[in-house]
Amino acid sequence: AQKVTQAQTEISVVEKEDVTLDCVYETRDTTYYLFWYKQPPSGELVFLIRRNSFDEQNEISGRYSWNFQKSTSSFNFTITASQVVDSAVYFCALLGDSNYQLIWGAGTKLIIKP
């Protein structure tokens, strides 16, 4: 069975601190894709990144970085020098090539205090 676990229900930090959101996944598929989405208070889900199972290179995009480790089945997301606008719910999702349906984690609510 496929599963995505985001153990952190809510994280609260002060602006400018670094914060890491954890994502652990389970799948038996050899080919799969991992995603991060952001859901701000407005409610619209915003795509952040897609990573396939054969590409373990870490990725950096501005203040955002992602650490993909197949050995621990994790795809963690770090925000450096957090800003109030980063406050949102962040979802990790998995898509395996056995059924091509997105499996979502429960989300982590990130609160950035000024």
Added chain:
Amino acid sequence: EAGVAQSPRYKIIEKRQSVAFWCNPISGHATLYWYQQILGQGPKLLIQFQNNGVVDDSQLPKDRFSAERLKGVDSTLKIQPAKLEDSAVYLCASSESGTSVWEQFFGPGTRLTVL
């Protein structure tokens, strides 16, 4: 480029009433998805269309939920009759490809409250 449009944004109904949601995907996107997102949870796929055909509706409660995508563009999701547990945000998304590999673009959602 215009995003995914949904209406209404909010709806309050009493149980056993009917309700319908509308979605207009991004122009040219062949695949359309309806999700149900209960507070504190991730989205749950209800139905996926490829053009105007259904690809996956395995999690759609077919005794009360129905959806259609006439002409392969706009889509309507209906609940009849509504139950208290249907209170949720209903999200519509679209993508270029027939599988979810490609990025899904989400609309703002319709927040349904069933009293």
